[in-house]
Amino acid sequence: MSAEPIKHRILIVDDEESMRDFLSIMLHREGYHVDTAVDGAQAVTHLRDHSYDLVISDMKMPRMTGMELLAHIKDRTPETVVLMVTAFSSTDEAVEAMKQGAYDYITKPFRNEEIRLIVKNALERRELRQENLALKEELGKRFSFEGLIGKSKAMQDVFTMVKKVASSPVKVLVTGESGTGKELVARAIHYNSDRRDGPFVPINCGAIPENLLESELFGHEKGSFTGAIKLKQGLFETAAGGTIFLDEIGELPAMMQVKLLRVLQEDEFRRVGGIKDIKTDVRVLAATNRHLEDAVSEGSFREDLYYRFNVIRVDLPPLRQRREDIPVMIDFFWERFTGETGVKVTEDAMRRLIDYHWPGNVRELENVIERATVLGRENEITLDCLPPNLVTGMSSSVTPLTDIPDSGMDLDAYLGEIEKEILLKALVRTDGVRKSAAGLLGITFRSIRYRLSKFGLGDDNEE
Ligand SMILES: Nc1ncnc2c1ncn2[C@@H]1O[C@H](COP(=O)(O)OP(=O)(O)OP(=O)(O)O)[C@@H](O)[C@H]1O
Ligand SMILES: [Mg+2]
Known part of the structure; x- marks a missing residue:
């Protein structure tokens, strides 16, 4: 043919x-x-x-x-x-x-x-x-989905997962460090579901005082408590036809965990002080940046509630584990802030951007790019428009330990990492003056010199 x-x-x-x-x-x-x-x-x-x-x-x-x-x-x-x-x-x-x-x-x-x-x-x-x-x-299409950018395999898998789970009513637990895009994923699920014309209602379970949380979620009847001067609809009511996004679910107080469990099991809830049950018509999504499993074994998060949410899980890896997303994201954010495409990044600046540890993940990258749009030259990112901590390569590379890993650990190496990080932070604070850094840390000059040389950070110039 x-x-x-x-x-x-x-x-x-x-x-x-x-x-x-x-x-x-x-x-x-x-x-x-x-x-x-x-x-x-x-x-x-x-x-x-x-x-x-x-x-x-x-x-x-x-x-x-x-x-x-x-x-x-x-x-x-x-x-x-x-x-x-x-x-x-x-x-x-x-x-x-x-x-x-x-x-x-x-x-x-x-x-x-x-x-x-x-x-x-x-x-x-x-x-x-x-x-x-x-x-x-x-x-452009391949690397972005509903405002989510990512060319890494991990992010591509997230896109696929979001598309798959969007149309079913299943509960989804989105996990990941702070700033990895959990809320963005929740929104993507909502806007790809048949509830897209309904509201998307996010609530941060950790940010609302415990005594107000129940009324915030489920509403209250007039006169149900002092200050309840009129009937108030809760978020489960206002989100009807849409999606409710329970952010920081790990922060939910024990009493509220019980109430939420009941709502999820029975698909109905009661306003505070109310006597009638109201049918829910919401899709529930949740997110956490904690290891909920740890919270479960610690006893601070109900196991039954955990299993309700953990049916489908979308894990967002930290940015440092998907560094190939960084260049695409730089382009994306630059264009979003300036309207200009094709930003040039000098080689040394790109190296720092890629090597940096990104403890604040995509949110931090977004801020760094916004800063660069203000400080930088036309459509170009150079080393001098990046924040100092990025240029000196200093970042928190030590993950705080909540428990000793099952596989055991190397205490000296771990303490060494922490020591090194604190030394570097002190040096940044004091513009590299070791005497002042020592003062800041309550150690002698001899001691800081010794400690720095231990990490290969000493130089021979005396101050
Ligand atoms: N893959 C991505 N593509 C584009 N922008 C992203 C991506 N991931 C995150 N962002 C942006 O980074 C910022 C943080 O994202 P988001 O609020 O969804 O993170 P989060 O995981 O909910 O963080 P936190 O745990 O602190 O609430 C937002 O401005 C979001 O638009
Ligand atoms: Mg969030």
Whole structure:
């Protein structure tokens, strides 16, 4: 099976008949689909009715000039390539046309071979550009989903998971360190579900005082407690038809865990002080940046509630475990803050951005890029518009221990890491003056010198 090659469509615009005929016969013979127009007005009509890959236009024509036609084309169909034909005497004008977006110009008289080559090149270049655009669009689509950016396998898996679970009513637990995008994932699930037209209601379980939480979630009847001067609907009511997002679920007080469990089991709830049960019509999503398993074994989180939520779990790895997302995210945030695409990042700045530990994850990266848009030069990120802690490579690389891992640990190495981090922090604070750093840490100068050299951080210059 051989597919018919797609014919390129060319429009020739010239008031001189012999020129039109000459070009049209020659290009037709080359296998192009050729139309002709006697002036700009006729060309505009043709351009309205068909889409052309290439327009070859004379510069000097009555009524509409070649320049005017060029402006018209660049305005309407910028992807159409325009080639200007001009008399040898007016090449200045032709150069001006190129500044305005013409691909090239040919001076009359010209040879067949010349025109054949220039047309071929122009069309090839156009195709290449089209392909690039398509590729870019495709990349954009692949690396982003509902405002979530990520090219790493981990993030691609998250996108797939979100699409899969969105349409079912199943509860989802989103886990990950602070700033990894948990709320964004919850929103993506909501907006991909059939509840997308209903409300998305986030509530931070850790931020609301325990005594107000129940009424916040389930509402209260008038007079149910001092201060309940009128009936109040809770979030489970206002979120009806939509999704409720219980953020920091690990912070839910014990009493509320019991109440929530009941609501999830029976799909109904009661307002504080109420006597009738109200049916729920919400999808429940939850997030935590704690190890809920630890909270369960510690006894601070109910196991039964944990299992209710842990049916489907979306784990967002910390940014330092998916560093390949960093460059795409830089582009994305830069464009979001400035409206400009294609930010340049100098090599040393990119190295720091990729190597940094990112304890605050994507939120921290977002802040760093925003800062750079303010401090940096036009569309460029250099080392000097990055925050100092990033440049000195100092970050919290020590994960706080909540318990001794089952596999055991190396206490000396761990304490060493902590020591090193504190020393570096003190040095940053004191602009590298070791004497002041020692003072800050309550140790002697000798001691700080010894400790720094232990980590290979000492230098021989005395202060
Ligand atoms: N994959 C991503 N693509 C684009 N932006 C992201 C991504 N992940 C996070 N962000 C952005 O980073 C910021 C933090 O995200 P979000 O609030 O969802 O994190 P979180 O995990 O809920 O954090 P916390 O635990 O502190 O509440 C937001 O501004 C969000 O838009
Ligand atoms: Mg959050």
